[in-house]
Amino acid sequence: MTDNNTQDSTDEPTAEPDGGAVAGAAQAGDSTDYLTSEVNLLKPSTPFMRDHLRIIWTGFALWALVVFGPVTLTAVIPDVMTSTMPVIGFPLHYFLVSIGAPGGALILAFWYARKRDALDDKYGIKHATDGGVSE
């Protein structure tokens, strides 16, 4: 592949300048043409992307809390965080970081994969079908 300087700066995804020309036969019956909808993490352009990103950001926020929350609290209120837990004998901060964070990430990963499967169902996505928006 060579460096290619011909750039198509007239492409404004929201305006669909190509008049949906790329919405070929493969997508017949769809109300959303994913090849003409802009991909921008901060500006989801299709209902599917909006729903998907809502799950992603929720998961990401929870993840950030689980992973960086305990260690930050340990820096802020060390006395509370280093107190010994009953029964298992761990200092609280050690438990939350060594077991809580990795375990939390695993649970979140499971949660996300389930949610994403549910999203597939909502949009009628199956391997054999041509997909499409159900709303």
Added chain:
Amino acid sequence: MSAFLAHAGSAVAQSGLLPEGLNVSFKALPAVLVTAMLLLFLVIGFVFKVADTEGMWVAGRSIGNVENGMAIGANWMSAASYLGMAALIATSGFYGLAFIVGWSTGYFVLLIFMAAQMRRFGKYTAPDFVGDRFNSDTARAIAALTTFLIAFVYAIGQARGMGLVGLYIFGDLGILGLTGYQSMVVLMMAITVGYLTLSGMLGATKNMAVQYVILIVAFLAGLYVVGFVNGYSTIVPQLEYGALFAQLGNEFSEPFVNGGYYLWIATAFSLVVGTCGLPHVLVRFYTVESERTARWSTVWGLGFILLLYLGSPAFAAFGTDLYANNIGPVYGDPGMTAAAGDVIVVLAAQLSNLPTWFVGFVAAGGIAAAIATTAGLFITGSSAISHDIYKNLINEDATQRQQVFVGRMSIIALGVITTLAALDPAAPIAALVSYAFSLAGAVLFPMFFLGLWWENTNRQGALAGMTTGLVIWTIPMINEVMPNYGLLSGAAGSDGIVSAALAQWLPAIGSALVAVPVVFAVTIVVSMVTAEPDLETKKLVRQCHSPEPMSQQQSAEDVVSSDD
């Protein structure tokens, strides 16, 4: 942490690394075990051999969730997970947990932002992705160079691990006037390159699942038996070591003693973004049947990884207690050296007076982890050179034969430079490997992330971003690591660091914390002020996010081009 690393450095200078307390002698049974393990990998590879590379990838696409999850686990867990993590937890206490957190929780970020999209994009090496996404041979070359550097830096840690554990199994060989550790590095790297020459032709993923099983069985058997015979634990050592905290000493759990809050966050962050930028992790998404399998096998992979990661602090706790009872105080001066820390998993088994073959089995698991990962890294690194740099840039008419020759030469070159760098390693295993993660996080992660999530990221932005990432990664490497190899050692202080202030805010071990935001900003700004990418490229990105299913053999490129 810097004091800790300097401690490691000075130990190197005097002794050529000799873990105190480790029984260094030739042991027949463990030696047979290691050989048998490697032979088994070769046999399985031979049985599942596929005719050609094309066949390998296509056949590979039939792989399901659980098996691919195991392959992710085996590919992932190297000597750094098996030996290095417990080592840093034993010697650096709470700081060591940053490695557990960084190396496991990063998979969630990979899952939600990248796994399925990468699968749809259908490119399975970093240079291929970067080259095709940004339509640039220069970008491809930078990605190839980065891939090669990652393989090299990552492998230094593996060589150190093999060298240290090899001392237990093969003893002090004293080849050519080298120290025992150095002889072992040379021997083990020779074995690795030899293994690679044989296994390079054979089936991959079947092997990975077996490697995972062997590795996890060796580790967990070691953990359970050590815990049981010493009366530390019975059925859940992962929780029962909690009872030991009182007798382990404050240093084991007290927060921010070895490295403050900033260093902790920088390390964990670097390892997280490094996880999402490592080329050999991506390959695993190419071998699954659909993006749904890509997602679920990531979940399984994380689960399989946690089986070892949750046990690692327990192993470190047992090892630390045994060390204190049998060898001497763990903390303070002299305390446990970094070399002894790096073999704490083996040392714990040995100090429990377990039979030699059992200790050898635990040690062999570590060597298997190191060899398997090194082999994978060397293949990635050499194909970056032979395919992406030689074929694409230097000699476009290269024949298959010339390419294979260049590929073999780069494997040998990688073997030689890794061996040389590992003779006097700058830091413990886990820290060495972290340098590679900082690099992947600083250079490749922003390209993957922006490339997949913002269609207007263009070639100029990518080039500027990757260059910035490389520069930011190199600065602390020169500041902290190079003096250990004699470069700039005149300018360095007694702790082997040129500028302590720079090392505090831009530590080599966690430089991605600074690099990632800067690289994101540079890439975005440059992309905005230059022309947008062409429609073809944008459609490629859109296809990665479309929920519509793709057939097993399709990549985003196929869909987009067939559409026109």
